[in-house]
Amino acid sequence: MTTVVFTHGTGVREPHLAALLAQVASGLAATGPGVRLTAYDWGGRHGARLAAGGASIPAAPGAGTGRNTGGPEDPDETEEWARLYEDPHAELAAASAGAGPRVTPPGAAFPEERPRALLRELAAHGEPRAGAIGPGLPEAAAGLTRSPLLGTAAQALDQEALAWVLARALAATVIASGLAADTPVQSGGDARDAAVAALAERLGAAPAGTGRGPLLRVAGKPLVRIGSRYALRRRRALTDAAHPAAGDILKYLARGEDMRRGLRDLVAALEPPVVLLGHSLGGIISLDTLISGPLPGVELLITVGSQGPFLYETGALPSLAHPDPLPGHVPPWLNLYDRRDLLGYAAEPLFPGRAHDIATDSRQPFPVAHSAYWTDPAVYRAIGERLP
Template structure:
């Protein structure tokens, strides 16, 4: 039986590793029943932490930041999702502002006294949203539903409150359903990731996200599809992002302590690896040694992000672990670091060692931390492109929720 040693990337600790591990087990199990997935959790022992509880972080007393000037491409739905990652209610607020502007221009609400405000009908529906229509489909969609279901009621209630508060009494307007559905989804994701964003970002495939949003949109009375309506809210999203950019720098300074502490596992692991990476490589070596000693079949290293860098460094050492048949890097920076002459065991200009195993490198064009290797190491690396349909940075954490990844790997894994 082929053993796949799953090596995680930066910022991952035991709880989030187990969730990713389960996704890999499920994903590979659907395409190759003969695969055994093996743990390699290095983050608990060799990951970064603030040993002095963040006393090095300065406290900002006063002053304001300067906002950016970059505009959102209104034809890019990923840019809208990137906005909702930051502020789930941004679209809804801009929609309400446009509705109030219409009222200010003399457009009447158009419903008789005593008749229920149509916005309250929408708000009431938002409070009762469910994921029943997309439950039981199997695979990554079920995993997403399981993650979101405990938070859907709270998210729907928050969106209902915003609709009642900001739209009550304003004239009817088309397009609220997909906007409200996206807001509910984004809030549910935010809550699932912890009140301070201290959980690893959910791994979500764009197709699963659109399926969930489509089901919520349909319940709200709109078109039952997950994509963006042709014209509804296009300009809304543009205005929302451009109005939101200005205070971002100031907010970042205000909450710098929490932001810095929250980012330590991800950014700190990278920095720590540069000077303390031997421990990570030793953990991978031991996982491979244990599998070889067990007398099983071929061994594959499946490594994400920083884990991929560590695997390349390990396999390029003078005494690499024996028995690795295939290296699969996912969302990896190893080719980029080679160009920078920043790999530990391989200098720029040096070829991969002759004993280096076959290497498959998976990337998503939306993942700004995923690089390609075929031109860096000609005839030694095969690049496979996937499309999770997620904006960055979620594109970097969603590979293992994307079933197409496993379908591409299935014929490549040794038997």
């Protein structure tokens, strides 16, 4: 009788492991009748834990003091900036939504003509005082001149308010571009605010003005309900929820020998033939264990939604460095990944002739796709066809 050793992924603990194992057993029963399924519960014994009860988690800004200890900036303003980094024109859109119908008399200038001219000038000559927020200001200003929101926002706001809204939109655009490009250094809040003040002045605001609060707040309908402020206040709860998954990966890469030894000991007690079936980090553990030394009786390795190939290519797989080949004692390798699973990687291009890839499609978005393999009949058909 073939024994399939199922090695679970990150963050899985009882009672969830039992439910997952029952699902896998049900799927295998249809394509591999007579197969014996057993679980390697490395998470229960070797998984990551907050050994000191979370002593490393800092308190949220202002916790226990009734004030924001992170600085003079209003925490609501921090949240609004987070929203602007996601959508630099969100404030312009909020202003435009409040614009009513307006008729421009014959011969009079349209409200957006002056701000558009100032933006063109800014695009042509830049603003040295705003250099701290990063490069790309001329491009951001040129793009803003073409925004359809400029006209309606100019109708809704006076010159002073519009100048500050446009300045914040420009600053948010530049900073967001830096974030997207993984720029290693970003400006602090003081440097950002100084740049916004300089830009607002160039766009028609009074010199040394303080600006008006972002419309995202004064509109009375906050557009940000969950973000950095929520995360700070809930940091302990979020860490408690996330640390098994993230911690498992970090612990394995730093001290994974105990996990590999546990799998070797389990396999040694089983009658062959044995198949190693690993999901996510479980696939890495299975692959690494096989590479590090022969496992008599193991005739097939199956990895599902696993990052093993990616770790190998990036030089992070503990047992094998690219471009070294798989050792000859590693058995045939079936690797399944869902095309929509951002944590599933291809092995065949890296190990031609040694690994065989099958791409599946659960029709679920990520991250659901990473856990949807075990309800996908195509996964069990692929496994069943190759079981010894």
